[in-house]
Amino acid sequence: MNKLCKISVLAFLSVCFFLENASSKTFDLHEFTLENGLKVIVAPNHKAPIIKHIVWYKVGSIDENLGKSGKAHLLEHLMFRGTKTVKDSEFTRIIDENGGDSNAFTSLDFTAYHQTLDITRLEVAMFLEADRMENLNFSHESFEKERDIVFQERKQVVENNPMGGFNERYRSILWSNHPYGRPVIGSDEEIMGFSYQDVMSFYNSFYSPKNAILVLSGDITKEEAEILAKKYYGKVKTRDISDRPNPPVMDGGFSGVIEVSLPDIASPRIIKDYIAPSYNTDKEKIYALMVLSKILGEDETSKLYKDLVVAKKAALSVSSSYNAFARSYGSFSFSVYPKLDLNINKTLQQFELSLKKSLSEITEKDVELAKKKMLSGLVYIRDNPGDAAYIVGIMAAIGMTADEITNYDDSIKNVSFEDVKKAADFLFGSGQNVTAVITPLQGEINE
């Protein structure tokens, strides 16, 4: 069941943030750095004797070379295939026997390894995670099996979803030659083309304490965290990180509308994405853009919803979202599900008109109200230690400091009507964007 603010982490990020009133901070974060360069962030939460333990590596598919997409993700899989000390799949068995729920994920910007554990078992996970930070040692046989598994993962997650394949093409049109335009999991050929050495050298190039962040969120004090972080991670030798080229500058590339008919698609839809400022490309604008997205298309009280769904009755739903937490550019996205009986090009027109109208009608009052809504539910983030660990981790992994993270609420509060206007003019005036109008291929609908 969807409770307020209990949705996926990314949606969560864009909907509500931190803090509820001026005096109390949502988080009581502690940050310190070990001698080997590992940054540690502690978010104490003493509600239950449990903890979320996550190691974030600041390496993702953005760091892969052309033709080598999927390397970071394949490495993530192989991190479960043994070290010099803990052989083969012992990692999984030991975490299981200690009641831990463990997994990992790879994104465009980072790779994260996480366990939820009873606090009394934390040290076991810390040993294991520190161990695989420097001692990875999987067999050639494991390598081949894991490559097969990732191949199957691609079939399951991307290709068994009729939108999956198109989404990859859509991103490549939007992002052109920027690495964000390539699939995190890689193509069939790329996955099967990796060698043992490819992956091992990627590990040696980027897995190092000084390219990582440890997040501990749960029943632990700052003092306990310091003792244990030093004990387990303190002895990991630091390694130099390979140079990474800066991703290309995105200005004046392709903008336009693409129309596509796809097999197996049951219902038409419209998606539109702008390449937008992020924390790393244009920090000044991100808080205003968050407020803007809230006003435009988050929830049923938003301007687009009221105009396109309620007044014009042209869509079943419309929504916007904004992601500022990226190492390179951010993105500002819209999604529209048209009514089934309407012509989709007409719906697109209506949407564009609604967007223009909504932008021109934003008032000072809208801005204040949106900010209030964004701030009112932040206390929920203090409930589940897992939520805090993800939110804090994502922000830290793309470069924010603990201070910036804690002061997030103030940054939202300080957004003015003018800031929102300026950010909107910037984005919708000159932002590179792609719209996709997607319809079912004739005769493919089976009802």
Next chain:
Amino acid sequence: MSKLLKIGYLLFLLLLLFMAVEAYKYRGNVSFDPEEIVKKSILKDKTFETNVVEIVSENGIKAYLFEDHTIPIISIDFLFKNSGISYDEAGYEGIGNMVSALLTEGAGDLDNDKLKEELELYAIGISFGVDFDDFKGSLLTLSENKEKAYNLLNLALTKPRFDDENAALAKQRMNFALRMQSERPDSVLGLEFAKNIYGRHPYSRNPVGQKQAIAKITRKDMQNYIKENLTTDKLVVGISGDITPDEAGKVLDKIFQGLKKEGLNKEISAADIVFDGRDVEIKRKSAQNIAIFANRALERTDTDFYPLYVVNYIFGEAGLGSRLSLKAREEEGLTYGIYTSIVNRQKSDMLRGRFSATPENYYRVIEIVKNEWKNMGSKGITEAELKSAKDYLIASYNLRFASIDNISSMLTYMQRYNLGIDFLQKRNEYVRNITLEQANGAAEKYFNDDNLIFISIGNFNREISGENDNGK
């Protein structure tokens, strides 16, 4: 050799021996012993109380309560028994679903827009939904906004508006949801699986509803639905968070005041699933075949439940470490994921599993499932596997307390499935007490026959299967 040299030589040998012993001891220090780490952990003594009390309001409404004042939020979960999808009147399939969507779209003086404004501004989460057995609801609120939250929830339950505009939109969205079900092979398979195993039992229904039925639902029908179903005799409630027993009693009356005391008593029969070893293949062009396999299981309160639970954990529920996953995924790299679970509903219980694999790998995975199934039935599990599974189940026990809304929904579940108010205290004991004989008894009873059924979707061609490695 002089005596002195001899002594020196001996001393040197002794020194070497000493160094070797020290080196060995040192090696002992860096080698990894998880049990030692846990025993010596500076965090080993952290624990907490999990106390559940039953409260009864002045009007006689009962609830389980878990008090926790760490964070100023309150979560309330509730359900109306036997009002779910399976209980929608014939010809009105989908009405419960539609009501659940519309209860938060306007109530009393507040139209949809005004109600949503209030909910957003005060960060109040109210949601409703249906599953195959029950109509469900939940509330999540900050303590400081609780009075407003209780009032809005009461308003939603007792004075829903069902405005024409919102009802029309809800119908369009349900039709849209029905249509979207055909888009992905996994959702097509889910529907086909239910139809195949449940036959004419209402568990075979489409969870969204039925197209013609949805079209004809009126406001009056929905008001009747509420009178017949959202009544306090069917109500089960779980409350957790920043609230005392005294206050919780009053809150119950506040929220549910105005609901009728007695609803329409509806019954459906137990689902009589035939497990006859059949293999159903649904053809559809897709990148991978997906299979659901199933066999009988037992009720949540059966004395054999925990023995079977632990056997299933070892067989297919333990994530990457389960027998199925070790064979099909880790050893042979045939699939991204394979898992099983025991699925308990009020009127059916089964052990169900699922995997997807490319057509070349598909029949090999089926073979693995069948072999492992037989193997489990004839040989059972080992003492070491039992210990390892118990270790996981007991050590992971506290993870269920991660969020306050998970706790309240657990309390509702405990009542709905008659687990007893002391379930949270007793659960680890249930696990600890499972003997190898009990576990293997359950394995023999539930894994021993040839009744396992497979329902699959995809491209079926036995000839290409296994011919080339992964089709690459």
